[in-house]
Amino acid sequence: MNISPTNLSPISSEIMPARMSYREALAAAMREALTRHDHTVIIGQGATDFKGIFGTITGLHREFPGRVIETPLSEDAATGVCIGAALNGLYPINTHIRADFGLLAINQLVNMAAKQKYMFGGLFSVPMMVRLVIGRSWGQGAQHSQSLQSLFAHIPGLVVLMPSTPESIVRSYAHAVAHHAGPVLVLEHRLMYELVFDTAMHPPVTNPFGSHIQRVGKDVTIVATSIMVLEALRASANLARYGIDCEIIDLHSISHPDREMIMTSVAKTGKLLVADTSWLAYGVAAEVCRIVAESDPGVLKAPVVTLGMAPAPCPTAKALEDLYYPNLRDLMSAIVRLVRGADDPAIEMPSEHSMSDFYKKFRGPF
Amino acid sequence: MIAGVARYKEMFRQALRIRLVEEKIIELYPSDKIQSPVHLSIGQEAVAVGVCEHLRREDLVFITYRGHAFYLAKGGSMPQMMAELYGRRNGMSQGKAGSMHLAAPDVGVMGASAVVGSTISVAVGAALAARLKKKDQISVVCYGDGATEQGTYHEALNFASLYQLPCLFLCENNGLAVHATLAERQSYKIAEHARVYGLETIRIEDGWDFTKVGDVCGEVLKAIRGDGRPRVIEVLTCRYKEHVGPGEDYAAGYRSHAEVQAWMAKDPLCTDTALVQALRPALDAEIDEAVAFAEAGAMPGIDDLLTDVL
Numbered sequence: 001m002n003i004s005p006t007n008l009s010p011i012s013s014e015i016m017p018a019r020m021s022y023r024e025a026l027a028a029a030m031r032e033a034l035t036r037h038d039h040t041v042i043i044g045q046g047a048t049d050f051k052g053i054f055g056t057i058t059g060l061h062r063e064f065p066g067r068v069i070e071t072p073l074s075e076d077a078a079t080g081v082c083i084g085a086a087l088n089g090l091y092p093i094n095t096h097i098r099a100d101f102g103l104l105a106i107n108q109l110v111n112m113a114a115k116q117k118y119m120f121g122g123l124f125s126v127p128m129m130v131r132l133v134i135g136r137s138w139g140q141g142a143q144h145s146q147s148l149q150s151l152f153a154h155i156p157g158l159v160v161l162m163p164s165t166p167e168s169i170v171r172s173y174a175h176a177v178a179h180h181a182g183p184v185l186v187l188e189h190r191l192m193y194e195l196v197f198d199t200a201m202h203p204p205v206t207n208p209f210g211s212h213i214q215r216v217g218k219d220v221t222i223v224a225t226s227i228m229v230l231e232a233l234r235a236s237a238n239l240a241r242y243g244i245d246c247e248i249i250d251l252h253s254i255s256h257p258d259r260e261m262i263m264t265s266v267a268k269t270g271k272l273l274v275a276d277t278s279w280l281a282y283g284v285a286a287e288v289c290r291i292v293a294e295s296d297p298g299v300l301k302a303p304v305v306t307l308g309m310a311p312a313p314c315p316t317a318k319a320l321e322d323l324y325y326p327n328l329r330d331l332m333s334a335i336v337r338l339v340r341g342a343d344d345p346a347i348e349m350p351s352e353h354s355m356s357d358f359y360k361k362f363r364g365p366f
Numbered sequence: 367m368i369a370g371v372a373r374y375k376e377m378f379r380q381a382l383r384i385r386l387v388e389e390k391i392i393e394l395y396p397s398d399k400i401q402s403p404v405h406l407s408i409g410q411e412a413v414a415v416g417v418c419e420h421l422r423r424e425d426l427v428f429i430t431y432r433g434h435a436f437y438l439a440k441g442g443s444m445p446q447m448m449a450e451l452y453g454r455r456n457g458m459s460q461g462k463a464g465s466m467h468l469a470a471p472d473v474g475v476m477g478a479s480a481v482v483g484s485t486i487s488v489a490v491g492a493a494l495a496a497r498l499k500k501k502d503q504i505s506v507v508c509y510g511d512g513a514t515e516q517g518t519y520h521e522a523l524n525f526a527s528l529y530q531l532p533c534l535f536l537c538e539n540n541g542l543a544v545h546a547t548l549a550e551r552q553s554y555k556i557a558e559h560a561r562v563y564g565l566e567t568i569r570i571e572d573g574w575d576f577t578k579v580g581d582v583c584g585e586v587l588k589a590i591r592g593d594g595r596p597r598v599i600e601v602l603t604c605r606y607k608e609h610v611g612p613g614e615d616y617a618a619g620y621r622s623h624a625e626v627q628a629w630m631a632k633d634p635l636c637t638d639t640a641l642v643q644a645l646r647p648a649l650d651a652e653i654d655e656a657v658a659f660a661e662a663g664a665m666p667g668i669d670d671l672l673t674d675v676l
Contacts, residue, residue: 041498066498072528077487077521084491087476088426089499092491107518111481112488120469120477121459122674156675182676 008171008206016170020199022192025166026056029173030093034064037091037177043069043082044095044131053095054133054193075104079130083113086126091177099132099187100143113183114157125181129173134189134226134277136325138356141316147278147309149225150287152185153255159184159209160255162277164192164229165202168212168252175208187254189227189277194361211258213265217247219339220271223262223288225251228275228307228331231355235331242347244339254284262288263295270301271338275331280308305338307331322354377419377576378634378641381411383649384435385635387444390653391434391451392612399661400451402464407435409606409629413538414439416579416601417506420587426474426492428485428507431466432605433478436508442470444652445659454663461666462674482543483509483516486535490522493531497594504590505533512543514556523563526596534583534590535560535598538573540605545620560598573603574633604629 015028033040042057048070052058061068071078075096082092096102102109109130116124135144153160159182163169169188176184205212214229215236224232229250236246247265251257266272272292276284285306292300307326315321326334328350336344388406395404407414414435421427421440429436437447443458450457451465458470469477476492479485489507496503513519514537526533537556541548557569568586572578579601586597604626608615616623630636 039499069494069529072521072524074487074518074521074525076518077490077525080484080487080518080522081491081494081525084428084488084493084505085495085498086491087488088492088495088501088505090495107481107484108487112479112484116477117676118674119459119463119467121457121462123459123469123471124477159676180676 008208011167011170016166016199018199019196020166021194021196022166022169022188023055023194025169026188029169030057030060032174033091033093033177034060034067039089040091040093040177041067041069041085042093042095043071043078045071045073045078046097047071047095053097053131054190057095075101076108079105079108080112082128083108083116083126086128087116087124091127091129093129093131095131097133098135098144099148100135100146102130102132102148109152109158109183109185110155114155117182118157126183127181128183129176130183130185132185132187134187136189136191136277136356137360138318138321139316140314142313145314147187147226147276149187149254149278150283153287157182158255159253160187161185161209161252162187162189162226162254163252164226164250166197166199167202167205168250171205171208172252180209187226191356191359192227192230195230195359209253209256211252211261212250213247213261214250215246215248217245217269219245219269220273220335221247221249221262221265221269222273222275222335223249223251224275225254225284226277227355227359228277231328231331232275234328235335238332238350239335239347242344244335246335251284251288257288257291259291259295262291263299266292267296267299270299272300273305273307273334273338275326276306276308278308279311280306281311283308302338302341305334307334321356322352325355327352327354328358374577375641377415377580378638379645379649380439381415381576382635382642382645383652384411384414384438386646386649387438387653387656388434390657394657395612400465401453402451402466403610404451404465404612405432405610406607406612407432409604409626409633410538410540410573411435411635412574412576412579413536413601413603415576417536417583419580420584421474421504421506423473424501425504425506426476426489428476428489428492428505429468429478430482430485430508430510431478431480432510433468434465437468437470437475440470440475441473442468442475445656448656448660449663452660452663453665454660455666455670456659456663460670462670483513483518485509486513486519487522487525489533490526490531493526493533493596494529497529497531502591503532504587505531506536507533508536508538510543511537511539511541511548511556512551513537514559515543515551523560523565527563527565530595532590532594533596534586535565535596537598537600538603539600540603542605542609542621544609545618547621557598557600565596565598567598567600570599570601572632573601574629576634606630
């Protein structure tokens, strides 16, 4: 796979206006896929219902008759159907309103989709996308909120992405449909859906399937995924007032992280913090550490710090859930200790609010 | 289609060709030149030959890891298959597939999976694409009786029936899943059960009879081409050899040798020895050429290890 930067043409303001929510970017990406590519179909549970995968494909089944397909509650078969459709000339986009449901399709994803090209020596390819929504908001509990990126990124043959901005969505989804003839899994974070982005505030995406530098700094490298990129940006903005200058790498490509970008940054800052949305063991944090340990561990001036979910299934009670995920205060404290070597009482810390209190723009169960 | 005796001879020749290829594999196996588990179709050739009689080049067949028969019957290249078993670069998948993952997309042989039942929904998806792309094409999925115990089989039948997709579910029922008999595994009857999904289902008991299989499949495929709706065929058949490997394992005691012998007594490839003698020289020559092709193939190497991953 080519993960080197490519020459990208500008995105029209019709597709990506100056202010745009994560959900609107997803909706734009889905509409673009159906409009530009006749062979694209969307297949999933709730694909044709009035909620339309949290408003990302609502009404498209009427606009594109026969190309937005409801499925029975059969994740395994629906994934197999997508693979077969891809083998026979379609580009299927398979949706799961909870990433957890994707586990029912793991045989098709791991044994079939990931291996169709290699196992047959290049005779087949399965161009398809699987959209997995990380359901975290409040009270979603153990089976509706999991971040399963490392599970999938472990498997050769899969491209696993976690977009954190509207441009990242628009770019990477368009690239997947038009240019990548293999299975692409995208993990979208439910908490970001209604967040409105000032699109010009984020550096332009130069590599749709690559990692992105979201903030240039000199004191510490923060490698973050998904919503943790936004948390890192918030933490960095606060800490900049105290002279702490963070560099933030939006890892984005979980399966094919930009090793050179990570190493160049860590060589500059000497300090690394990894902030992932998932468990730490055998995950993104472990993988980023592997990259540094294998490439040049000597660049580190302090032990690596990692932040992620507590090593347990996700509890439902809000009181426990707030302890389960790191909040902004945890992140800022970790950065301060890493950069300054100890807590700094001069730095004002935010109150202990959970991320879901800050980001959640919707009420109710979904 | 050719009629009468000529048709019988041609189907016989195709079935014999498959059997002789597999007998050659048995002969070669002790040499360890074929370092790939082989699941032999010997005893089941008539099913593949009967179904493929009525399939067009553009029709798709999703085969299983016991796939030599369907691969050859649908028109897959014999030399490339042999080279694939040898793990050579001139195999159709440059040695990355082996016996369990045969494929020949140019003649509609879609890749075999070694995970039971996992191609069933994939075939349904191919039929969905055929429908949406307005292709005149049938998607056939072969699976064994064991696959019907997988949840994905039920999901796929439901999906195909719900969307009325042009596919043929073809169950090769040899009564065994590895060493477990039907009675040990199933609380239902395969054909009866499939009808619950509103699918027209036909059961063929004389699975040794390629002309009979061909006749029934011809009618069913014609019906699918006519109305684009899915159908199910269950064919009873008999695996003569062990589940995997070149040997026989009647001594293991999990099945009766007498039952297999009764089946062989009806199998034209066993009984029509005169026709075997007449056809054999030409087939042996073709097989020897395929083996020579495999033997001459280069080994894949480091340059191949990481190609075609993404």
